[in-house]
Amino acid sequence: xxxxxxxxxxxxxxxxxxxxxxxxxxxxxxxxxxxxxxxxxxxxxxxxxxxxxxxxxxxxxxxxxxxxxxxxxxxxxxxxxxxxxxxxxxxxxxxxxxxxxxxxxxxxxxxxxxxxxxxxxxxxxxxxxxxxxxxxxxxxxxxxxxxxxxxxxxxxxxxxxxxxxxxxxxxxxxxxxxxxxxxxxxxxxxxxxxxxxxxxxxxxxxxxxxxxxxxxxxxxxxxxxxxxxxxxxxxxxxxxxxxxxxxxxxxxxxxxxxxxxxxxxxxxxxxxxxxxxxxxxxxxxxxxxxxxxxxxxxxxxxxxxxxxxxxxxxxxxxxxxxxxxxxxxxxxxxxxxxxxxxxxxxxxxxxxxxxxxxxxxxxxxxxxxxxxxxxxxxxxxxxxxxxxxxxxxxxxxxxxxxxxxxxxxxxxxxxx
Amino acid sequence: xxxxxxxxxxxxxxxxxxxxxxxxxxxxxxxxxxxxxxxxxxxxxxxxxxxxxxxxxxxxxxxxxxxxxxxxxxxxxxxxxxxxxxxxxxxxxxxxxxxxxxxxxxxxxxxxxxxxxxxxxxxxxxxxxxxxxxxxxxxxxxxxxxxxxxxxxxxxxxxxxxxxxxxxxxxxxxxxxxxxxxxxxxxxxxxxxxxxxxxxxxxxxxxxxxxxxxxxxxxxxxxxxxxxxxxxxxxxxxxxxxxxxxxxxxxxxxxxxxxxxxxxxxxxxxxxxxxxxxxxxxxxxxxxxxxxxxxxxxxxxxxxxxxxxxxxxxxxxxxxxxxxxxxxxxxxxxxxxx
Numbered sequence: 212x213x214x215x216x217x218x219x220x221x222x223x224x225x226x227x228x229x230x231x232x233x234x235x236x237x238x239x240x241x242x243x244x245x246x247x248x249x250x251x252x253x254x255x256x257x258x259x260x261x262x263x264x265x266x267x268x269x270x271x272x273x274x275x276x277x278x279x280x281x282x283x284x285x286x287x288x289x290x291x292x293x294x295x296x297x298x299x300x301x302x303x304x305x306x307x308x309x310x311x312x313x314x315x316x317x318x319x320x321x322x323x324x325x326x327x328x329x330x331x332x333x334x335x336x337x338x339x340x341x342x343x344x345x346x347x348x349x350x351x352x353x354x355x356x357x358x359x360x361x362x363x364x365x366x367x368x369x370x371x372x373x374x375x376x377x378x379x380x381x382x383x384x385x386x387x388x389x390x391x392x393x394x395x396x397x398x399x400x401x402x403x404x405x406x407x408x409x410x411x412x413x414x415x416x417x418x419x420x421x422x423x424x425x426x427x428x429x430x431x432x433x434x435x436x437x438x439x440x441x442x443x444x445x446x447x448x449x450x451x452x453x454x455x456x457x458x459x460x461x462x463x464x465x466x467x468x469x470x471x472x473x474x475x476x477x478x479x480x481x482x483x484x485x486x487x488x489x490x491x492x493x494x495x496x497x498x499x500x501x502x503x504x505x506x507x508x509x510x511x512x513x514x515x516x517x518x519x520x521x522x523x524x525x526x527x528x529x530x531x532x533x534x535x536x537x538x539x540x541x542x543x544x545x546x547x548x549x550x551x552x553x554x555x556x557x558x559x560x561x562x563x564x565x566x567x568x569x570x571x572x573x574x575x576x577x578x579x580x581x582x583x584x585x586x587x588x589x590x591x592x593x594x595x596x597x598x599x600x601x602x603x604x605x606x607x608x609x610x611x612x613x614x615x616x617x618x619x620x621x622x623x624x625x626x627x
Numbered sequence: 628x629x630x631x632x633x634x635x636x637x638x639x640x641x642x643x644x645x646x647x648x649x650x651x652x653x654x655x656x657x658x659x660x661x662x663x664x665x666x667x668x669x670x671x672x673x674x675x676x677x678x679x680x681x682x683x684x685x686x687x688x689x690x691x692x693x694x695x696x697x698x699x700x701x702x703x704x705x706x707x708x709x710x711x712x713x714x715x716x717x718x719x720x721x722x723x724x725x726x727x728x729x730x731x732x733x734x735x736x737x738x739x740x741x742x743x744x745x746x747x748x749x750x751x752x753x754x755x756x757x758x759x760x761x762x763x764x765x766x767x768x769x770x771x772x773x774x775x776x777x778x779x780x781x782x783x784x785x786x787x788x789x790x791x792x793x794x795x796x797x798x799x800x801x802x803x804x805x806x807x808x809x810x811x812x813x814x815x816x817x818x819x820x821x822x823x824x825x826x827x828x829x830x831x832x833x834x835x836x837x838x839x840x841x842x843x844x845x846x847x848x849x850x851x852x853x854x855x856x857x858x859x860x861x862x863x864x865x866x867x868x869x870x871x872x873x874x875x876x877x878x879x880x881x882x883x884x885x886x887x888x889x890x891x892x893x894x895x896x897x898x899x900x901x902x903x904x905x906x907x908x909x910x911x912x913x914x915x916x917x918x919x920x921x922x923x924x925x926x927x928x929x930x931x932x933x934x935x936x937x938x939x940x941x942x943x944x945x946x947x948x949x950x951x952x953x954x955x956x957x958x959x960x961x962x963x964x965x
Contacts, residue, residue: 216701219732222728222731222732222737223732226728230720432717433717436715436716436717436718437711437713437714437715438714438715438716438717440709440711440713440714441709441711441714441715441716441729441773441776442729442732443682443684444682444704444707444709444711444733444777445704445705445729445732445733445734446732447701
């Protein structure tokens with residue numbers, strides 16, 4: 212890179228920073244993106260996550276016993292056998308119960324038919340509930356248990372009866388590599404285990420590509436609007452590229468910091484179970500900076516060799532897809548964070564930031580591994596910036612020409 | 628350049644090629660303080676290539692360029708103002724912000740840049756537009772903003788590439804006035820254009836390029852004089868008829884009413900014709916020597932120069948490798964040895 216004049220660099224830096232910070236798209240994404248995870252944090256803090264997903268609600272169920280098998284007295288002795296949320300109301304007949312269901316007076320109907328003892332089948336009725344119908348919890352399952360208990364009550368030993376009532380519990384003990392017990396994971400923890408890494412990687416991807424996208428847009432705009440020659444009369448290509456990279460990068464860092472403050476800090480404070488640690492935030496910041504340098508420099512290079520925003524976006528899509536590859540393989544990465552695929556993707560600059568984020572949230576790789584990956588990414592970023600600068604020197608004032616791969620190579624090798 | 632003017636720009640034997648194609652071949656000229664130089668020639672003559680070398684955007688293969696006594700560099704660029712042919716602005720931004728930004732990039736402190744930008748917009752009638760978006764301005768208005776960006780930092784050398792293209796007569800006059808003002812302040816101004824007739828009355832000196840070659844150069848009037856044929860326009864009070872006394876001096880005569888266009892026999896001076904007319908008693912109302920326009924001079928000079936194949940187009944020039952490689956628009960003359 213050639214010498215930068217600090218004052219020129221600063222002028223471009225300030226302009227790019229201010230222009231980016233005041234873009235409506237930047238403001239909206241900065242404020243809106245953290246809303247989804249924030250909502251999740253609030254919901255997870257206030258309620259049981261299993262309940263959130265299940266979407267259950269209390270039900271009033273009509274109970275019609277046509278078989279005479281149900282001993283309601285036993286229910287009075289053991290009120291806990293039926294779910295507290297649901298209310299079972301005895302109805303004299305099937306027709307009266309169905310009439311009440313159609314009149315929306317009750318949520319459902321459970322009928323114990325005459326043939327129950329022979330067939331062992333209950334009938335339950337509910338109304339179709341549009342799109343959410345699928346999420347309505349089936350009722351009557353617990354009632355079948357009550358019926359079974361009614362049938363054996365007084366016919367078996369009291370201890371056996373109690374065992375049957377209490378059911379058989381299973382305790383699963385999970386061991387780590389050292390043989391030590393690991394606390395059993397709940398469904399909620401499983402959810403967090405999946406959501407946290409994906410959300411963190413998405414945040415990183417958005418932060419990197421928003422900045423890189425603004426760089427590409429700015430370069431394409433200046434070429435398309437024919438401002439470039441006016442700028443290059445006062446600036447060296449390095450001053451122009453450097454000012455843009457730092458200015459938009461600073462805007463990206465501000466955005467990233469806001470997201471960390473708004474999402475990660477409350478998450479750490481209120482949800483210690485998420486397992487977010489300070490060192491993860493530090494690594495994430497490092498990967499953001501190096502990732503932005505790498506992808507930003509690539510976008511500058513693309514901006515240099517294309518002369519319309521459309522062509523530039525087409526080319527940049529190739530690199531964006533490469534960067535998003537870890538999301539395609541996230542199942543494998545999350546299942547085997549130390550597996551060969553995860554490790555390879557961590558060292559490839561294109562996939563390094565997103566893979567590292569996914570892995571860190573599940574099972575952090577060693578500091579050495581992360582350090583090497585970060586260094587590789589950073590060095591690749593510097594090389595990409597050097598290449599972008601050479602391309603820009605060769606093509607900054609070239610209009611109306613589509614670059615072929617051979618020409619790009621020639622510009623890279625021969626630019627003065 | 629007048630003998631007293633200090634040279635602001637010296638171009639000596641500058642040559643530039645792109646592969647086998649010549650963009651410029653051994654071009655030399657100078658521009659002094661307080662001088663307006665017309666860098667003239669048709670499209671593809673090499674004007675833009677030369678300007679980009681003056682701005683250190685590209686480097687010559689051989690020869691020497693000195694701007695204010697130094698090789699072109701980012702430092703000399705701060706003393707230069709440039710209005711490119713391919714020019715644009717940021718359409719979504721406010722006029723005053725764009726102009727201030729460009730002027731501050733040229734080297735002025737931010738506040739001073741803003742003050743001068745404001746004053747300039749007032750001066751060129753865009754005061755009411757300074758808070759509007761650039762895209763709301765007409766092409767002529769935008770051109771005045773771009774001109775401001777090229778000159779508001781008081782450069783010693785101003786290069787205006789096709790400054791009149793797309794302008795109406797009123798705005799052309801404004802630009803011409805600005806050029807004269809810059810000259811009066813002591814700046815050296817290069818006006819590059821293919822519209823030769825536009826700058827005939829503006830330039831103190833001209834450099835005429837054709838296909839990368841320096842066709843001719845010199846003070847504007849002298850260059851025109853050089854190509855002046857031995858011909859005169861005249862009108863007589865009693866109408867014109869070839870008098871026997873002057874007939875031996877005249878090769879050809881075209882009359883229209885009382886006016887005549889006369890071509891003299893080779894070697895006959897116009898003063899000799901005037902003397903002969905007066906001596907023969909013809910009452911001459913109007914008598915003037917015909918001086919060709921710069922357009923005519925260019926045509927005559929090209930005819931004298933003979934055919935040359937066109938140099939590569941500007942896009943090809945930029946895309947061709949600095950050395951080696953191929954280019955479809957090669958000159959028919961051999962390229963540089965290396």
